[in-house]
Amino acid sequence: MAKNKVKRPKARKARGFPDRSGAELIAERLMLERIGKVYESYGFAQLATPAFEYTDALGKFLPDVDRPNAGVFSLQDDDDQWLSLRYDLTAPLARYVAENMDALPRPYRRYAVGTVWRNEKPGPGRFREFTQIDADACFAPAPHADAEIIMMFVDALSAAGVDDKDVEIRLSSRKVMTGLLEIIGLDPQDQGQAGTVLRAMDKYDRLGADGVALLLGEGRKDESGDYTEGAKLETAQIDTVLRFMEGGDMAEALSANAVGAEGTEELTQIISTLTELGYSDRVKLDPSVIRGLDYYTGPVFEAELTFDVENEKGQTVQFGSVGSGGRYDGLIARFKGQEVPSVGCSVGVSRLLTALKSKAALDEALGPVVVLALDTSEMPRYHRMAQALRKEGIAAEVYLGGAGMKAQMRYADKRGAPITVICGEDEIAKNEVTLKDLRAGKKASEAIESRDQWTEERPGQETVAEGRMIDWIKERLQ
Template identity: 85%
Template structure:
């Protein structure tokens, strides 16, 4: 007898760093994004959608890693043998769009964008290759007033999303200030190796403190795991200057007449003064440890940090940290047109912010639909009419279609996140009634019930109403 060939079936698996997402998580995210977008629109920003793919050369030198087609981005060649790459942020496509439509756009040009971005990087805990961003940018908008407005709008957006005023701090610094500091201590800002090592060391000030940063500015540092990080090899005098700058309250004192540093510090003070006058000053802090994308930004840079305590994966109590950032990038559009276009923007870390709101219970989890149990097959048209009546009042509703018994239907409603189920069995139908079961209220009440008899008598979270009144009863409970 001939042996049957084994059927080769693909293994059901998803690529690393590309999460599956469904149900309440997506509904909650969309609600949060709409609240943020509503703030952006209230400031006069209009939405722009750009394609997922851009020509790779349009992304330019600002790739996350080195500038070859598959480093940091996902790329392919089209039928013209030109390289295309999935966008890794929403700002590079904006720069291309502005350059392409420069003469037709209003000045300033104010846009916001919501979309998926992709990073060809090693995935890890909380680090994905595909995620959502929501950005707002103003082009042809010079400093410092456009910067102050973006920061003010950023704070308002976080508040609309559910962040308490007392829980957010905007930490503000400047690329020009950092350039001035490097000049003062005798490091060439164009020396990518040394200047980059100095700035990366400064970026670790919050985590390592002055002693740890001093080691990284000097010969190097060995961490707790035994890994050794090579230092910037600065002299003691230079290290002392950097640390005094990091610890000082007045940035201008650090520059001793250096033009770039002095102008950068003055620009920051103007931003802070404007925000203070408008009632936002108590949420803004000058912080020289904010070192962000210094090949990208040309002026003020900032990040939004949430200051409440959470427990990390090691069980340690730490501050939650950054949920978004932004800054000024006057040179990005110049790649296409050869002239600087003063621009500033902000970007919210959507996944980080959702995690923060969940940890503070600041954003309610979206309810699933009201589930109408299907207990009699002959009554299916009745059940569907009931669902239609609820939808007519703006209530999401569905009829159970799985063909199982009542217990299984109730388990299904629970898995769907339904707060209410509607029950019309034979007894209810004959009496012209509808039973509404509030699953969440029932769970809460059941904690205080001691016996089956008490449960049967009280039926917590449950009411029976006339069939003609069931829509009003459902909407009242949901409200």
């Protein structure tokens, strides 16, 4: 009689939801600590809000079907209300400020660290679940709060490990875009044609003038054969937009438009402040910066990494954006009916870690010192060694896997241990320990030509009195 086959689930993770462990999490924690210290040095205090918000509070993704799923992950509560995992950290901030408006200092300066979720197609370095660290100033009008946020944003990226030469902050203004739309005769509130124009402009750095011209006109077919409907602008309108995108002189036209003139003046003052304080070499005006979220109302900016990486097709491309920000004076008004001038920035930590890893620019994340367990009768001795190291602030563990010395050394290597402590029969008899600096050994191995030479020199290894163990390890770690 045949036995019933046990049906087992397949071990697999959902697309866009990465497993992370060990060195990557250590690197993320260090990055968040460094960025957080920059934010705190500017006087921003940390705030934590829940992962779930009522879907209507998120603003951009109001439910218009049975299940709202345009970009967010949602579920229905037992009281039939829709809840969604937060798409970013700004919409929850808007809800918090509106809920606590009378009790907050003005300006209100907060930063936040947290996981966010986006129901979008995943790609290289782009996940459905990722970490952000934001800073925002509410009740803070333009342009001086904007200049400060940009300076802090630059400092945060530097603290995270981004070299100044590898990043460029691209700056523009939604007010200038509004002025341009009005100049060519479009209603900026019309998300149809005006929205198509802005989306086309946003692709300028990728498609160039010819590709954008097609999207501003009848439409464009890409290499795969997919066709994108255009904005159906007249030739004169297209010429005006392209002149603006190519850096042509639009000052006179924008000066005659109230919103455009206001946006231009704000950008001028921001650049002036950045120049005075030594940041202007890392910031450039770029009209192709549109920003996708609808709530931006003034200056907007993006951090673009300028070094090359290889994409999933083996092509060499620039890595692209790892952070952004801008002004959103109308977001909190959704709750209170009054504008609250606000500006903020956000660093995409998961994406930035991917970028620095691809460039081999991540700090080395060290594992613990591993005390080998060569004699099970001496386990208390080994634990005392690890305990003594921990009291000195040095991560340490005793090997507990029950295997021999070779397997223990392989374990230490996989754990990223900088040093192993070896205390066998010979060392115990002399109250000594043998200490092996695994990093120094790896470096020295590149120059050693034979096994005999390696056995004779034993690079990075030294036997010392047990009382000197902590000092020796401290010196090597420093």
